[in-house]
Amino acid sequence: MAEGGREATPSSTTTEEYIWEFRQENRDNNDYPLTESGKWMMFYALRELDEAWERARDMYRSGQLPSICGMKVSTAYPSPENRTNQGVLIFYCGPASDKNKMLAIGRDVAEKMRYGKAHIAYKTDAQTLQGIKGSIYTIQLDGHGRPLDHGRQPDHRRRDHRRDYAPKSRSDCPVWPRGCKP
Template sequence: MSSSVEEVDFSDDSSFYGNEDTKRELERQVESYDVNSYWELHPRMINTIAQKGIEQEKIEALKKKHIEKEALEMKSEERHEIKKEHPDVKTEEYPEVKIEKPHKRFKIDPAAAQDDLFDPLAGQFCARQLSETVAEFIKRVQPGESANVGPWLWVHNPHCPKEYRRSPGTAAFIQKGTRMLRDYLEVRSLLMSEQGAQIEAQVMSQLRPLQNTLRQDIYNLAKQERVTHGKWMLFPSARDVLSTWTRVAEATVAGKLGTGSKVAASTTSSDGSYLICIYTGDFSDEDDVRRVLKELVDMSLVPPGGRGIYYKADALTHLNIQSKNEYGLKASMYSSNELLPSHPKPKQSGKEPTTPKRQRQLTGYFGKSPGKSPGKPGA
């Protein structure tokens, strides 16, 4: 069965716009069309409103992408504070960082930026700038009133020694340190399964040498990857945080303390206290750690008696080692009561004085006797 297609001839005489009546109607509409009226109504048209919404969503998506990119380019330490709930790093870079609110920034004053001064957070709204005094910075952002600028408020010692200005290999340290912790847990699990019939105390006595080795290996790795900073920690109440932070910030900028200090922008503690960290450049430099502690004592920021205050290496912070952990590691490295035994503390009636356990452990970690100059971990 054959079929044929009728050929249509579109000649020059064909009517593109229709018949004469159609053309007259179109011409009438063109003559009567009010262009000004159209553009007055245009912003209120449903299609215009919908298109604006689509464009705004694109803009917000671009903003979010820019914010996340900026967060990934932040200093490793600050970036970790944001990601501290996710310490299990498997790659050389941190996982994607998401921030609900962008960190405010402002223009850097070229006159204040000097090559020989330490200013690692130049342009960051959360940090004191070289162009402003400590008083101006604290007036600008205060703990308890500045949660929208980031988790921490920072000041740095502008004359920080150059050896402490190098960028640490934080990502590599976390990756390798996490592997060390996993290896320990595997050995512990194997040991406990083999010693199932033994009492827990016997198993723990066998684990203790492994725990000491683990701690020493972590500190050795930290030195290798230049993750050497550590901090004394203060916990002032909400009533005292501003005055305490002001004194710490002024002493830090004046070069009396360590490399820098920070205060929590808001409190997450059940008792309403804030955390203030006073940093030193090398956790194994016991003389410098003690010097900063003495300065804090002279400033009356370390109350006499009681438990004192504690020093924690950033290495353990990066690995999320808290006071109670499954690895049997002590989270703090030094305490004020151990480094300054002459500082008044509670009397222990009926007990013979003994060498502090912390000092005995440090002897093994740093290859020295308490009171002598520090060496490298494991030396």
């Protein structure tokens, strides 16, 4: 919560890199080992991020995203790593190995969010920690959140091959906030 009891917004939050949203029942029902956890990522122009976060948060809180175990959104936190005019909204779900389930979740989230980009991408948490730039699934969209295809596995020629760090659980994983069930 922001000052005065108002909800924190991505554009007004400068002390944290992310705003997190988790419901305990969603975490308990969607708990996977790090190798099976992952996320759908949606990128927005900074001017659109507050509205997208509010829409996602409201749907999540009202139970309209039951397969999503948690979410986070990037903020206005000053970071040398973020040199773009974009922010990211992340929807955590798994198991990553269940392609059909992950694609169904991705299509559902894209449609409900009315995501206006050409595609969304799914990436495992292990890929993030290994520095791999890419995704294991993508869904092509029509620019209004409606899928054009049934999902595919993208080409992984763009990789950072730092494979020496492979955490064994979420408790070893800096991607997840403290207090999440390992």
